[in-house]
Amino acid sequence: MSGHEAGGLKESGERFSSSGFILAAIGSAVGLGNMWKFPYITGLYGGAAFFLMFIVCMVVIGLPVLLAELAIGRGGRGSVTTSFIRLSGKKSWGAISFLSILAPFFILCFYSVVAGWTIHYAIISFTGKLYASGDYAGQFSAFIGGWLPVLWHFVSMLVTAAVIMKGVSSGIEKFNKVFIPGLIILLIVLMIRALTLEGAGEGLSFFLRPDFSKITTESALVALGHAFFSLSLGMGTMITYGAYVDKRQSLGSGALAIGAGDLVYALLAGLIIFPTSAAFGLEASQGPGLVFVALPAAFGAMPFGAFFGGLFFLLLAFAALTSTVSLLEVPVAFLKDTFGLSRNASAAIAASLIFLIGVPCALSVGGAAPGLTFGGKTLFDWFDFILSNIVLPLGGFIVTIFVGYAWKGAAEEAGLRAGWFRLWLFMVRFVAPILVILVLLYSAGIIRF
Numbered sequence: 001m002s003g004h005e006a007g008g009l010k011e012s013g014e015r016f017s018s019s020g021f022i023l024a025a026i027g028s029a030v031g032l033g034n035m036w037k038f039p040y041i042t043g044l045y046g047g048a049a050f051f052l053m054f055i056v057c058m059v060v061i062g063l064p065v066l067l068a069e070l071a072i073g074r075g076g077r078g079s080v081t082t083s084f085i086r087l088s089g090k091k092s093w094g095a096i097s098f099l100s101i102l103a104p105f106f107i108l109c110f111y112s113v114v115a116g117w118t119i120h121y122a123i124i125s126f127t128g129k130l131y132a133s134g135d136y137a138g139q140f141s142a143f144i145g146g147w148l149p150v151l152w153h154f155v156s157m158l159v160t161a162a163v164i165m166k167g168v169s170s171g172i173e174k175f176n177k178v179f180i181p182g183l184i185i186l187l188i189v190l191m192i193r194a195l196t197l198e199g200a201g202e203g204l205s206f207f208l209r210p211d212f213s214k215i216t217t218e219s220a221l222v223a224l225g226h227a228f229f230s231l232s233l234g235m236g237t238m239i240t241y242g243a244y245v246d247k248r249q250s251l252g253s254g255a256l257a258i259g260a261g262d263l264v265y266a267l268l269a270g271l272i273i274f275p276t277s278a279a280f281g282l283e284a285s286q287g288p289g290l291v292f293v294a295l296p297a298a299f300g301a302m303p304f305g306a307f308f309g310g311l312f313f314l315l316l317a318f319a320a321l322t323s324t325v326s327l328l329e330v331p332v333a334f335l336k337d338t339f340g341l342s343r344n345a346s347a348a349i350a351a352s353l354i355f356l357i358g359v360p361c362a363l364s365v366g367g368a369a370p371g372l373t374f375g376g377k378t379l380f381d382w383f384d385f386i387l388s389n390i391v392l393p394l395g396g397f398i399v400t401i402f403v404g405y406a407w408k409g410a411a412e413e414a415g416l417r418a419g420w421f422r423l424w425l426f427m428v429r430f431v432a433p434i435l436v437i438l439v440l441l442y443s444a445g446i447i448r449f
């Protein structure tokens with residue numbers, strides 16, 4: 001159906017080059033999830049056994065849903081709601097899929113705050129200030145308990161908006177073409193450093209030797225939830241990026257390349273964090289503080305630690321910013337499509353609102369602004385909890401139902417051969433929705449094991 005038939009919705013004319021699309025999608029997938037969350041949940045749920053489950057979840061559920069999202073975007077050639085309406089011919093799908101516009105908007109409110117922390121940490125590591133007192137926990141809580149995170153949140157949104165304003169090929173694509181290869185170089189340098197530390201072997205074997213007794217229903221659901229987060233699914237980002245993909249690009253091999261890229265980054269992050277933790281006697285499962293508290297202690301104790309620590313936080317900042325760019329593009333494409341606003345105006349409006357909503361998030365997490373804790377969780381934690389655990393699986397569920405049951409042209413757009421297509425359809429129709437609902441019920445605390 002052409003854009004004009006579907007209620008005057010205009011087709012997006014912006015396009016990625018083939019390599020630009022893969023790099024931008026990898027940039028979206030690789031982020032704080034790989035470097036900050038993946039290591040500590042892997043530590044918590046049994047090391048290599050968890051990593052294996054994560055791979056299985058990515059291949060069995062993640063890739064089929066990723067392909068579905070890319071196909072919706074390219075088939076619909078518009079923002080999330082535009083594409084759903086255009087492909088189904090029904091306005092109601094626009095309303096349902098609006099959730100996938102809200103989700104990245106709100107996720108950015110706290111994701112950008114953490115991105116800001118990483119920029120600050122890169123700077124204080126390079127200057128050596130991070131290592132001056134030796135009290136890393138105290139320093140971290142003093143930092144997040146102050147006002148400085150608001151400034152860094154602002155910087156991170158400013159960079160993100162500037163990239164988005166430059167457009168798809170000169171902004172998003174160019175940014176990722178510089179930063180994604182940059183990330184790989186940083187990862188390799190840091191991996192060599194980590195693997196050559198004395199005592200690194202223990203961490204390595206924890207990460208790479210599976211203990212299957214650690215596989216439980218709970219860890220499987222966490223692995224599945226993380227596969228979704230890590231591949232940026234359920235948030236409209238892959239649908240929006242899909243709208244800029246050339247018709248000649250094979251979406252199946254694109255999805256494979258994105259999945260493989262994400263996995264390689266997770267593997268390399270693990271090869272840095274586990275050996276480093278083991279070499280300095282740190283617990284890899286100690287939670288979110290691992291990266292900002294424990295690892296600085298490790299860097300502080302190694303030769304040229306300020307330099308390697310600086311590189312590590314720079315790596316996190318790059319990874320985070322290529323993800324914030326993909327998140328902001330979703331509401332920007334929506335504002336452009338739906339209200340006919342310019343890219344610049346859409347980016348300025350969305351980024352300003354996200355900045356403002358992010359301020360109380362930033363201030364709540366370290367306790368700088370009292371009164372922002374409800375039911376034992378800070379505002380920041382509520383955002384993370386509701387979005388990552390509830391809205392994201394729900395967004396994924398909507399995609400599977402749409403592709404599995406509502407959109408008849410999915411086969412053609414996905415471009416799979418008959419056998420693969422049947423398998424894919426089976427996954428998105430039956431397996432993925434059921435498992436995604438299980439993740440949702442589990443994450444929301446409705447079922448327990």
Ligand code: PFF
Pocket residue numbers: 028029030031032033034104229230231232233235236237238323324326327
């Ligand atoms: N995939 C990113 C990460 O692993 O950090 C986070 C993310 C980006 C989630 C974009 C969702 C999204 F739409």
